[in-house]
C-alpha cells in the first residue's frame with residue numbers, strides 16, 4: 546500500500562506503542578471555554594474516563610480527540626492496525642472519516658444521534674460491514690443476529706425499526722452498530738445518561754464485558770463518578786478547560802489531591 550502523507554512512521558513494537566498520543570491539545574471558544582494543554586497516552590485495551598462539572602470542556606475535548614472537530618493547538622498520533630503512526634490532523638477529512646467508521650467508533654449520549662432511525666436494527670448493524678465491502682446477505686444477517694445476541698437484544702427484533710425500541714435497547718443497538726467492524730478505539734459521550742438507574746446498571750455490565758472481551762480502548766466522558774469507577778482504568782479531571790488531575794481511577798476517587806477533585810468526590814458522597 547502506498548504510504549499516506551499522514552503516516553509519519555511505521556513502528557515495529559506495536560504492543561509497546563500507545564494507541565493514541567495526545568500532546569498539548571487545545572480548542573477554545575472563549576477564555577477557559579473548551580479545552581487546553583491536554584496531553585496523555587492511551588494504550589490498547591485501556592479505558593480512560595474524562596470527568597468534570599458541566600461546561601468544563603469534556604465534550605469539546607472528546608470531539609477534538611475523535612477527529613470530529615479541528616483543534617487550534619497540539620496534535621494526536623494514532624497507531625493504526627498496520628502499526629503505522631498516523632498524525633490525525635494532517636490526515637484529510639476523508640481519511641479521518643474512514644478511521645471513525647472502521648478502526649474507531651463513537652457512541653453518542655442520545656442513541657437517536659448515532660442510529661439510523663428509519664432502517665431496521667439489522668440494517669443498522671450491517672451498515673459498517675457493507676461500507677467495508679461485505680455484500681453477502683446471509684453473512685450480514687448472521688452478523689446482525691450475532692451482535693443482537695451480544696448486546697442482549699432478542700433476535701426476533703432484527704427487522705424492527707429502532708424507534709420501536711426502549712431507550713436502553715436503542716443504546717445497546719448503537720453499541721452493536723459501532724462494534725461490528727471490530728474497532729480498536731471507542732469514544733463515548735455519557736453513554737448511560739438519560740437512562741433509568743436499573744437500565745444503566747445493565748448497560749454498564751454489558752459494556753464492561755465487551756471492553757474486556759474485545760480488548761477495546763475507550764475514552765468515555767461522564768459526569769457520573771460511579772460510572773467512571775465501574776468502567777475506567779484511569780481518569781482525567783477537567784475544570785474550566787484544563788485537566789487539573791489525572792491518574793488511576795481508584796487513586797483519584799479514594800485519595801483526590803486537587804481541591805476541585807476533592808470537592809467533586811465529596812459532593813457525590815454527600816448526595
Ligand SMILES: Nc1ncnc2c1ncn2[C@@H]1O[C@H](COP(=O)(O)OP(=O)(O)OP(=O)(O)O)[C@@H](O)[C@H]1O
Nearest residue numbers: 574578579597598599600601602603604605606768
Ligand atoms: N460550538 C460552541 N460555540 C461556543 N461555545 C461553545 C461551543 N461548544 C462549547 N462551547 C462552550 O465551551 C465550554 C465547554 O463546553 P463543553 O460542552 O465541552 O462542556 P462539558 O464539560 O461537556 O459540559 P456538559 O457536561 O454540560 O456537556 C462551555 O462554556 C460551552 O458553552
